[in-house]
Amino acid sequence: MFAGERLVIVSPHWEGLRYEFARAFSAWHQENYGTPVEVDWRDLGGSSENVRFVISEFKQSPTGIGADLFFGGGTDPFFEFAKRDLLQAYQPLSLAGVPAQIAGVPVYDPDYRWFGASLSSFGILYNKRVLEVEHLPVVRTWRELAEQAPAGRIGCGDPRNSGTMHMMFEMILQRYGWDDGWRLLTLLAAKTRDFDRGASTSAKDCTTGNTAYTLAIDFYALTQIAYAGKENLGFILPADCVTLSPDGVAILRGAPHRQLAEQFIEFTLGEPGQRLQMVPRGQPGGAQRFSIERMSVRPNLYDQLRNVTLVPINPFAQPVTFKYDARKAGTRWDLVNGLVGATLIDLHSELAAAFQRTGRVNSRPPITEAEAMKLAGGEWKDPHYRQLKLIEWQRWAQQKYESLAP
Secondary structure: OOEEEEEEEEEEOOOOHHHHHHHHHHHHHHHHHOOOOOOOEOOOOHHHHHHHHHHHHHHHOOOOOOOOEEEOOOOOHHHHHHOOOOOOOOOOOOHOOOOOOOOOOEOOOOOOOOOEEEEEEEEEEEEHHHHHHHOOOOOOHHHHHHHHOOOOOOOOOOOOOOOOHHHHHHHHHHHOOHHHHHHHHHHHHEEEEEEEHHHHHHHHHHHHOOOEEEEEEEHHHHHHHHHOOOEEEEEOOOOOOOOOOOEEEEEEEOOHHHHHHHHHHHHHOOOHHHHHHHHHOOOOOOOOOOOOOOEEOOOOHHHHOOOOOOOOOOOHHOOOOOOOHHHHHHHHHHHHHHHHHEEEHOOOOHHHHHHHHHHHOOOOOOOOOOHHHHHOOOHOOOOHHHHHHHHHHOOOOOOOOHOOOO
């Protein structure tokens, strides 16, 4: 029987990060408050599934759902939760030294409802050996990846399950505009080997050579590079779309272990939690079994840990070429997932076959951006309407792919 306290966290984070945070927080709590902590992690299968779970549970139990925190998934889930008043505000002492913004992007909510626990960037992981053997180019932008990669050689996760993948799809739509962005997403989907459920699986597939390139968040890519070696793998931040995004943590409304949840926030934003993410496995203050290799939200740590950390990027010195609109993304999160899922993923075999036959894709989306934003703020919230629309889009896409002739 566990003799300490218990904390319930809903999180899409991978098992290595969960293990290290639970271990380090328990030890920190033992040292500062005299008791260890058992962390009960809840994961319904990815960021989007976890968000849907939390929203659904609050509809059934508005005063609380038996969970204390939501941890991970970027910022979009937290904008959605804040909009629905599902978060509990708290102003942590450890926020001192954490900037409110980076390159115009909020690092934490001005009303203290959510906080960036780390910073992330997104890019292309590639297998150097595969590129050499197959005489493939090193691509340096999303456009080059979509237009120059051969069919079947791109790895990608399902954005309906992976918040990481969703953010990359949304970034492409924002950076290139709705119509051209959709053309690039359609090309990427047509050339994707298959859509893995999670982002970490597609990164591993690139490492093993099942794909030549894959869409990847920085820390998944760095983890694979640390495992396989820099001589075998490379990672590029697309030159025309360098962006930074916080990966959030927040206390859920009605948290049953409120004080413990606040202490977790203090640990995570403070130097112990931030060092844990940057110091390599086996080093004092770092991970024990799983290197995390994430970018800290505390600027002072980059100089302090310069000769220790494996994190190669100082985001506070990184030129940012693109500003991600998190509010727009949050508003249409579920609609974009539905549109991508119905037209590109559920019909992936039909899309890939049409591209193989013709070498081209008809990439016009079924709705304009203005129509998408209007739907997202209105009728899309009706489950019956949403289901009918998904069926309509799927039929539309199927007819389009069947009509493509060589």
